[in-house]
Amino acid sequence: MVVINHDSGQPYYAQLVAGLKREIARGILQTDDQLPSVREMAKAHLLNPNTVSKAYKQLEAQQVIRTVPGKGTYVNAIDPAVARSELQQKLQQLVLQASQAGITIADLITWLTKMEGQSL
Known part of the structure; x- marks a missing residue:
C-alpha cells in the first residue's frame, strides 16, 4: 500500500x-x-x-x-514501445543535466550499476 x-x-x-x-x-x-x-x-x-x-x-x-x-x-496497460520512447527522452534530459553539472556518463553508469541491485 x-x-x-x-x-x-x-x-x-x-x-x-x-x-x-x-x-x-x-x-x-x-x-x-x-x-x-x-x-x-x-x-x-x-x-x-x-x-x-x-x-x-x-x-x-x-x-x-x-x-x-x-x-x-x-x-492501464503499458505499451512497451511508448514507455521505452518516453524513458529515452527522459534519459537524454538527465544526461544533459548531468553534463551541465560536470557529471560524466561514466559516473551515471556507476550510479545505475549500484542501483540495479536495489529495490524500487
Whole structure:
C-alpha cells in the first residue's frame, strides 16, 4: 500500500503519484486492477479528496490509469514501445543535466550499476 509521509516536504499528491507508480512497477498493482475511489483513498491516507483527485488526474494525463464513469479507476496497460520512447527522452534530459553539472556518463553508469541491485 502507498505510504504518505505527512512530515515530508514533498506535496501529498506527488507522494501518491510516485507511490502508485512504484506499486505498478513492482507488480503489486497490475493492468486492470481497480484503484480505491477518491474518497476511499483520501480516508485511508488522511488526505483531502481534492489532493487524491489531483494525483489521479495527473496519473490519467500520463496514461498510467483510466477512469470509467460510474465504474471506477483502473490501472492501464503499458505499451512497451511508448514507455521505452518516453524513458529515452527522459534519459537524454538527465544526461544533459548531468553534463551541465560536470557529471560524466561514466559516473551515471556507476550510479545505475549500484542501483540495479536495489529495490524500487
